[in-house]
Amino acid sequence: MAAEAKGPASYFPSIEKKYGRPIAEWQELIRTSPLTKHMELVHWLKSEHGLGHGHANALVAHTLAEDAGK
Numbered sequence: 001m002a003a004e005a006k007g008p009a010s011y012f013p014s015i016e017k018k019y020g021r022p023i024a025e026w027q028e029l030i031r032t033s034p035l036t037k038h039m040e041l042v043h044w045l046k047s048e049h050g051l052g053h054g055h056a057n058a059l060v061a062h063t064l065a066e067d068a069g070k
Contacts, residue, residue, distance in 0.1 A: 011059075
């Protein structure tokens with residue numbers, strides 16, 4: 001049995017279902033954006049891509065944390 005996703009990743013199935021893009025594609029958008037601050041990226045995803053606040057926040061938090069661990 002697979003472990004249940006925790007934290008920001010728990011939003012990923014609903015993000016993919018609601019917006020029709022894989023998480024990897026959202027992460028690539030975040031990583032290639034000229035913006036670097038968490039809330040700037042959240043606001044950008046909301047205004048330019050129509051994401052809700054919780055979904056945008058989860059994507060940004062997870063992606064920045066993943067990149068910080070590299």
